[in-house]
Amino acid sequence: ARHFALIPAAGVGARLGGAIPKQYMPLAGKPMLQYALDTFAGNAAIAHTFIVVSAADGYIGDFLATQPQLADKVTVVRHGGETRQESVRNGLLAIRAHIADNDWVLVHDAARPGLNDALLDRLIAALHDDDVGGLLALPIVDTLKRSNASRVLETVPRNGLWAAQTPQMFRYALLQRALDAAQLQGRVGDITDDASAVEMLGLQPKLVEGSPRNFKVTLAHDVALAELFLQGQE
Ligand code: CTP
Numbered sequence: 254a255r256h257f258a259l260i261p262a263a264g265v266g267a268r269l270g271g272a273i274p275k276q277y278m279p280l281a282g283k284p285m286l287q288y289a290l291d292t293f294a295g296n297a298a299i300a301h302t303f304i305v306v307s308a309a310d311g312y313i314g315d316f317l318a319t320q321p322q323l324a325d326k327v328t329v330v331r332h333g334g335e336t337r338q339e340s341v342r343n344g345l346l347a348i349r350a351h352i353a354d355n356d357w358v359l360v361h362d363a364a365r366p367g368l369n370d371a372l373l374d375r376l377i378a379a380l381h382d383d384d385v386g387g388l389l390a391l392p393i394v395d396t397l398k399r400s401n402a403s404r405v406l407e408t409v410p411r412n413g414l415w416a417a418q419t420p421q422m423f424r425y426a427l428l429q430r431a432l433d434a435a436q437l438q439g440r441v442g443d444i445t446d447d448a449s450a451v452e453m454l455g456l457q458p459k460l461v462e463g464s465p466r467n468f469k470v471t472l473a474h475d476v477a478l479a480e481l482f483l484q485g486q487e
């Protein structure tokens with residue numbers, strides 16, 4: 254089976270609140286999106302990378318024009334959806350002709366520039382003979398409180414709790430079936446990652462240890478931390 258990367262990059266970055274969508278924002282000298290693209294394009298296990306952007310995206314053409322080395326490794330799908338899950342579903346549909354049912358798809362947020370070769374290799378190696386697939390994730394280190402308004406209802410034991418990261422890696426047909434089922438059941442609003450759709454089929458994705466550097470750039474204060482990691486200080 255081959256490995257394909259699928260990068261949902263059709264968001265607007267509302268919480269970051271920048272002048273342009275965050276995936277195009279410069280981080281330590283390069284547009285955020287370039288980090289993940291360089292990692293996938295430079296990894297011999299990845300056959301090809303697909304990026305899903307919104308139909309109205311006015312940045313991707315200019316960006317790729319500056320990256321001729323990516324020309325034969327990256328294809329743009331101009332069919333973003335209202336939500337991340339819709340963008341992923343649209344992307345899966347658009348690449349159907351290029352991919353076999355049992356090929357692997359690694360879905361990765363454009364907003365996680367800290368993915369590197371070592372993490373990617375770790376995920377692929379951990380899942381190579383897996384029946385279900387899985388994801389990078391990090392054990393929770395904080396003490397967790399469940400609230401009722403602003404009062405503590407209970408402390409949630411963090412034992413066995415992980416924070417999900419991406420890539421999330423599943424066989425093409427399984428992931429498509431999982432996202433279709435979630436859509437049909439009207440449960441798309443309940444899911445914020447790909448693995449949870451697979452879990453709704455009753456399957457148990459494997460957890461593979463990720464890294465703090467692979468965090469999602471979401472809020473304005475995340476930018477400085479991302480730049481620190483990307484400048485090589487781990
Ligand atoms: N994404 C997408 N299509 C959407 C929404 C999000 O492809 N309709 C992508 C984003 O571009 C990002 C990833 O999903 O790479 C994770 O989403 P998030 O961090 O929430 O990014 P945004 O939706 O852009 O940010 P915000 O929610 O703050 O607007």
Ligand code: MG
Pocket residue numbers: 264
């Ligand atoms: Mg979002």
